[in-house]
Amino acid sequence: MLGVGGMGRVYRVRNVISDRTEAMKVLLPDLVAEPDLAGRFISEIRMLASFDHPNIAQLHTAFQVDNQLVMMMEFVEGSTLEQIAKQGAIPQSEVIKYVQQVLAALSYAHGRGVIHRDIKPANIMVTSQGNVKLMDFGIAKSRTEQDLTRPGTTMGSLYYMSPEQVRGGTVDARSDIYSVGVMMYELLAGRRPFVADSAYEILNQQCNVIPQPPLEVNAQLPPPLSDIIVCAMAKDPANRFQNAQALSNALRQVAAMQNDPTKSEEAAFARSEEHTSELQSHHDI
Numbered sequence: 006m007l008g009v010g011g012m013g014r015v016y017r018v019r020n021v022i023s024d025r026t027e028a029m030k031v032l033l034p035d036l037v038a039e040p041d042l043a044g045r046f047i048s049e050i051r052m053l054a055s056f057d058h059p060n061i062a063q064l065h066t067a068f069q070v071d072n073q074l075v076m077m078m079e080f081v082e083g084s085t086l087e088q089i090a091k092q093g094a095i096p097q098s099e100v101i102k103y104v105q106q107v108l109a110a111l112s113y114a115h116g117r118g119v120i121h122r123d124i125k126p127a128n129i130m131v132t133s134q135g136n137v138k139l140m141d142f143g144i145a146k147s148r149t150e151q152d153l154t155r156p157g158t159t160m161g162s163l164y165y166m167s168p169e170q171v172r173g174g175t176v177d178a179r180s181d182i183y184s185v186g187v188m189m190y191e192l193l194a195g196r197r198p199f200v201a202d203s204a205y206e207i208l209n210q211q212c213n214v215i216p217q218p219p220l221e222v223n224a225q226l227p228p229p230l231s232d233i234i235v236c237a238m239a240k241d242p243a244n245r246f247q248n249a250q251a252l253s254n255a256l257r258q259v260a261a262m263q264n265d266p267t268k269s270e271e272a273a274f275a276r277s278e279e280h281t282s283e284l285q286s287h288h289d290i
Contacts (some may be wrong), residue, residue: 013046017080027065028078046074049142052119053078060110062130062138081138086126090192097230098263100192101256103129104185106137108256111185112249114142115178122176124184125165126192163204164197168212168240179242182252186237186245193226194219198238212240230259 007015013032020027032046053064053076063079086103089095095103107129114121123141130138167183169176190198198216201207210216216238220231233255239245246252 026080028062028080030076030078032074043074046076050074050076052142055117056114058110058113060106060137060139061113062140079138081130081132081140083130083132083138086129086131086188086192089131090126094195095192097193097226098260099135100189101230101260102135103131103137104189105253105256107139107185108249108253110137110139111178111181112253115181115249120176120178121181121184122170123162123165124181124188125162126188127162129188163207164191164199166208166211167242169242171208171211177242178248179245182237182245182247182249183239183242185249185252186234189234190216190219190238193230193234194222196222215240227259227262229262230256233259 007017007028009015013030016029016031018027018029019025032043050064050067053061054067056064062081065077065079067074067076069075086095107124111121111124119142121139121142124139128139128141130140132138165184165187167176167180170180187198198219199207199210199214201210216235218231219234220226220228233252236255237245237252246255
């Protein structure tokens with residue numbers, strides 16, 4: 006067994022005919038007794054069957070046995086980002102590289118109307134070659150399967166849920182952006198943005214508390230990178246990056262600055278010029 010989640014158990018198995026190692030996911034409850042979960046599991050199967058992206062774990066096949074649904078998935082050899090982070094701080098350049106691959110997967114999924122809704126380090130596998138695989142679309146939501154989650158229902162992982170997820174409201178691609186922001190904060194600042202003694206207080210902070218800027222937690226962070234994380238975690242979806250590609254572009258610029266200090270100086274000069282222009286405009290008014 007590899008793990009147990011809200012939707013089922015995952016096993017590492019070997020196909021005795023092909024001799025291929027695969028990941029087998031089995032729905033926990035009986036399909037007859039749990040029709041809602043069965044519907045969600047079938048939705049996951051249909052979504053993954055239509056996906057073909059290098060940063061998303063591939064579905065091989067699916068079938069039904071004794072009123073249980075079974076998915077045969079690509080087995081990804083590697084470690085989750087959660088496991089890697091527990092071994093020590095991950096260099097900034099590597100975090101950016103991993104997150105950009107996650108964003109590539111999300112851009113692909115969002116373009117097909119699918120919101121993941123459970124982005125967190127434990128759902129991101131990294132291979133020994135540094136390739137990222139986004140896992141577990143078990144609570145993902147497709148615009149073609151809107152009835153699977155009733156209004157007012159909260160789905161997601163406590164520390165990474167967007168405010169709109171916490172409230173049980175309508176979510177879109179920007180909810181995944183928020184979760185990516187929380188994940189970046191945790192990996193780069195060295196702790197989660199919200200910490201409390203109860204689940205209620207964590208959820209309250211997600212909705213109502215502005216987190217301490219990650220730069221104040223880790224002084225080694227470049228200010229532009231800290232600003233990107235803050236923007237991604239804006240409470241109002243309208244104030245976040247509006248899509249995965251926009252966030253990826255911003256991270257690419259930060260990576261370029263780290264590789265070429267002159268670009269950082271040029272960016273700082275550009276920000277200064279922009280600020281001067283804004284001050285002049287206010288003065289004219």
